[in-house]
Amino acid sequence: MIGRLRGIIIEKLPPDILLDVGGVGYEVQLPMTSFYQLPELQAEVTLYTHFVVREDAQLLFGFTDRQxxxxxxxxxxxxxxxxxLACTILSGMSxxxxxxxxxxxxxxxxxxxxxxxxxxxxxLVVELKDKLKDIEAPSANYSNSTMHNPIEATPILAPVAxxxxxAIGALVALGYKRAQAETSIRNVFTEDASSEQLIRDALKAMV
Known part of the structure; x- marks a missing residue:
């Protein structure tokens, strides 16, 4: 089980990142609530992870908060x-x-x-109501102590988009229909907005 990774973010394509850990690149998918807390490219970050092994894939999910x-x-x-679906749910609401x-x-x-x-x-209500009482909700002002330590390195550039x-691609990856994703992004689109801001605004508008 891979429970935690500490490394350098070398690619960001929401909701996925590529994390360089000692020269090995880990593809990690994050709920957007965690993605929003990430530092810029070439910065170091520590993520709590959950490793999923299936017959057709090995998936690594990351979180900035243990809770x-x-x-x-x-x-x-x-x-x-x-x-x-769990990742999608945690992207649409904290x-x-x-x-x-x-x-x-x-x-x-x-x-x-x-x-x-x-x-x-x-x-979900029936099965989780009692189980959730034992989980402390993450603090709204949580900050990762390693999140803002940029290092000097040559960036690995993802395809330009x-x-x-x-933002549309991220919503589709999270499970939204492409038509719904396109409409949601179009409704919140501004020329100077980053993809992360568009995703945040679109998800907020849909909840």
Whole structure:
């Protein structure tokens, strides 16, 4: 099990990053709530991770907060929720918001997440309500002590894409239909916005 990684961010393509750890590049997918907290390229960061092994893939999910990883692990134990959907849920709302939605049985908020229908939302409430009481919600002002230590290095450049296209691609990767992703990004688009800002605004508008 890979439980934690500390390395240099050499590529960022939300919701994925490429993390250089001692010369080995790890592809890591993060919920957007964690992605927003990442430093710039060529900066060092420490991530708590969860490693998923399937017949057709090996996937590594990363989190800037230990509690968010704990919530992710509780989520994937629920019936009908896999790692991809858990990551999508934690991208659309913070860990604290999700926990409040479950504890207050707010089905309306939960079904706004792609892949979460009414039955799934009701099942999440039933299965997780008691389990979430043992998890402390991540602090809103959490900051990683290693997040702002840039180093001198030659950047590895990802393929050039516009912020708009990158944001649409990120929403699609998170489980949103392309038409819905395009409409959501178009509604919040401004010329000077970064892809991360567009994704944040689009997700906020959809919740």
């Amino acid at each position: 968010e990883r704990s919530l992710f692990r509780v989520l994937i134990k629920a019936n009908g929720v896999g790692p991809k 860990a604290g918001q999700f926990m409040q939605a479950v504890l207050h049985e707010d089905i309306t908020a939960l079904v706004k997440m792609p892949g979460v229908g009414k039955k799934t939302a009701e099942r 516009s912020a708009k296209d990158e």
